Amino acid sequence: MTTYAVTAASGHLGRLAVEALLARGERDLVAVVRTPAKVADLAARGVEVRTADYDDRAALTAALQGVDRVLFISGDAPGARLAQHANVVEAAKAAGVSRIAYTGLLRADVSGSPLAPDHKATEELLAASGVPSTVLRNSWYLENHASQLGQYLATGEVLGSTHGGRVSAASRADFAEAAVAALTAESPEPVYELAGVSFDLAELAATVTEVTGTTVTHRDVTTEEHVAALRGAGLDEGTAGFVAALDASIAAGDLFTERDDLVRLIGRPATTLAEAVRAARA
Ligand SMILES: NC(=O)c1ccc[n+]([C@@H]2O[C@H](COP(=O)([O-])OP(=O)(O)OC[C@H]3O[C@@H](n4cnc5c(N)ncnc54)[C@H](OP(=O)(O)O)[C@@H]3O)[C@@H](O)[C@H]2O)c1
Numbered sequence: 001m002t003t004y005a006v007t008a009a010s011g012h013l014g015r016l017a018v019e020a021l022l023a024r025g026e027r028d029l030v031a032v033v034r035t036p037a038k039v040a041d042l043a044a045r046g047v048e049v050r051t052a053d054y055d056d057r058a059a060l061t062a063a064l065q066g067v068d069r070v071l072f073i074s075g076d077a078p079g080a081r082l083a084q085h086a087n088v089v090e091a092a093k094a095a096g097v098s099r100i101a102y103t104g105l106l107r108a109d110v111s112g113s114p115l116a117p118d119h120k121a122t123e124e125l126l127a128a129s130g131v132p133s134t135v136l137r138n139s140w141y142l143e144n145h146a147s148q149l150g151q152y153l154a155t156g157e158v159l160g161s162t163h164g165g166r167v168s169a170a171s172r173a174d175f176a177e178a179a180v181a182a183l184t185a186e187s188p189e190p191v192y193e194l195a196g197v198s199f200d201l202a203e204l205a206a207t208v209t210e211v212t213g214t215t216v217t218h219r220d221v222t223t224e225e226h227v228a229a230l231r232g233a234g235l236d237e238g239t240a241g242f243v244a245a246l247d248a249s250i251a252a253g254d255l256f257t258e259r260d261d262l263v264r265l266i267g268r269p270a271t272t273l274a275e276a277v278r279a280a281r282a
Pocket residue numbers: 008009010011012013014033034035038052053054055073074075076077084103138139140141144172
């Protein structure tokens with residue numbers, strides 16, 4: 001029997017990945033988390049919970065003992081993330097894990113996104129480790145937009161500086177299912193570009209209007225105007241600049257792809273934007 005571990009299993013994506021493994025009938029599962037209380041429900045369902053922070057290489061090495069394949073979900077600590085990722089890769093190697101599947105970023109090797117350098121460097125760490133790996137280059141979550149539904153409706157607009165750039169987003173559940181399909185595959189590809197159906201912000205506004213019956217329009221602004229609007233909404237300068245830089249990356253096409261890797265892995269159409277907005281509304 002293959003033993004699978006999922007890191008960051010207390011997060012949205014990790015939890016969905018554990019569910020996807022359980023749905024496939026996998027029972028030899030390890031949830032690696034820094035906050036065990038958050039996954040008490042998974043422990044009650046037979047998932048072995050092991051505690052390790054991404055900052056603690058020794059704890060990670062202990063947590064990955066006896067694990068065959070690990071779904072390594074990227075961390076979210078600005079500035080500290082790459083060192084944390086190095087800990088996970090080195091721990092997996094030391095523990096003798098036979099395959100690492102890593103959730104990275106769409107087109108990380110060429111992307112100008114401010115998020116890309118950590119992901120690209122992590123891919124390089126994986127390659128250098130010698131541990132067989134599968135890179136799951138995730139595009140945007142549909143939930144990044146769907147979770148802002150209340151704000152879109154309150155302001156009547158979708159504000160951004162993407163200048164018509166398209167986003168090939170997919171739901172977290174679709175990404176989790178695709179990750180598990182790749183993790184459990186006999187001969188996975190080394191790199192998957194995972195993405196769903198693309199849209200731009202004007203289409204997002206039109207979809208919100210159609211689903212809710214409330215008119216929402218898209219307002220495209222310059223990067224400077226975007227930063228000023230975000231500052232006006234209460235964001236600090238660093239965060240406002242970061243959000244605007246993400247939009248500039250979308251404008252450059254970094255989150256667009258026509259690759260169908262996700263649909264091939266999950267064996268069904270990807271969740272659509274309208275479905276995600278409907279779910280958020282409910
Ligand atoms: N593609 C996208 O649109 C998108 C959007 C946002 C994030 N992401 C990336 O995808 C990852 C997963 O997304 P998500 O939605 O599941 O995020 P999430 O719900 O915020 O979960 C983040 C997970 O990372 C864990 N974590 C953070 N720092 C850690 C550390 N030092 N040691 C151990 N675990 C740590 C958290 O543990 P606790 O529960 O203990 O806090 C949590 O389980 C994120 O971490 C981020 O890298 C992608």
